[in-house]
Amino acid sequence: MAPWTGRMKTSLLGRHVHPAEFSTWEGARRYHERHRRSRETLAHLRATIPERGIEEPLLIGVRERDRHVxxxxxxxxxxxALEMGVPSFPFRWFxxxxxxxxxxxxxxWHVLGR
Known part of the structure; x- marks a missing residue:
C-alpha cells in the first residue's frame, strides 16, 4: 500500500510540530544558513517554491509514548515555508x-490538540 500524503498548514510548525534536531525553527534556520551545502539548498528552495511550491513531502514523526509531533x-x-509564508506543505508521517x-x-490530527 502506498504511503498516505496529506497537506499541513505551515502555521502548525512551532506551535504543534517541532524540529527533531533543533530546539526552535529559528535555530534550524540559523544552522542551515551557516553550512554551505544547506545554504545552497535554502537558496534553491527560495528560487523554486514561488513557482512550483514545495514538491517533496516532509516526513513527520509522532512519538507513540507522548504524541510529540x-x-x-x-x-x-x-x-x-515559514520564511516565505507558504500556506501549507505536503507531508507523510510515521x-x-x-x-x-x-x-x-x-x-x-487529534494528536495536535493533546
Missing part, C-alpha cells in the same frame, strides 16, 4: 520509533 526529514523545506513504516493511513 516533529519534523524528521525536511527541515530546510519547513524553514523556507509512528516513532517505527521510522521504516511510513503510514498508509491518514494522519491522526
Amino acid at each position: 516533529f519534523v524528521y526529514e525536511g527541515h530546510p523545506r519547513a524553514v523556507i 509512528w516513532d520509533p517505527h521510522l521504516t513504516q511510513v503510514q498508509a493511513e491518514p494522519f491522526p
Whole structure:
C-alpha cells in the first residue's frame, strides 16, 4: 500500500510540530544558513517554491509514548515555508520509533490538540 500524503498548514510548525534536531525553527534556520551545502539548498528552495511550491513531502514523526509531533526529514523545506509564508506543505508521517513504516493511513490530527 502506498504511503498516505496529506497537506499541513505551515502555521502548525512551532506551535504543534517541532524540529527533531533543533530546539526552535529559528535555530534550524540559523544552522542551515551557516553550512554551505544547506545554504545552497535554502537558496534553491527560495528560487523554486514561488513557482512550483514545495514538491517533496516532509516526513513527520509522532512519538507513540507522548504524541510529540516533529519534523524528521525536511527541515530546510519547513524553514523556507515559514520564511516565505507558504500556506501549507505536503507531508507523510510515521509512528516513532517505527521510522521504516511510513503510514498508509491518514494522519491522526487529534494528536495536535493533546
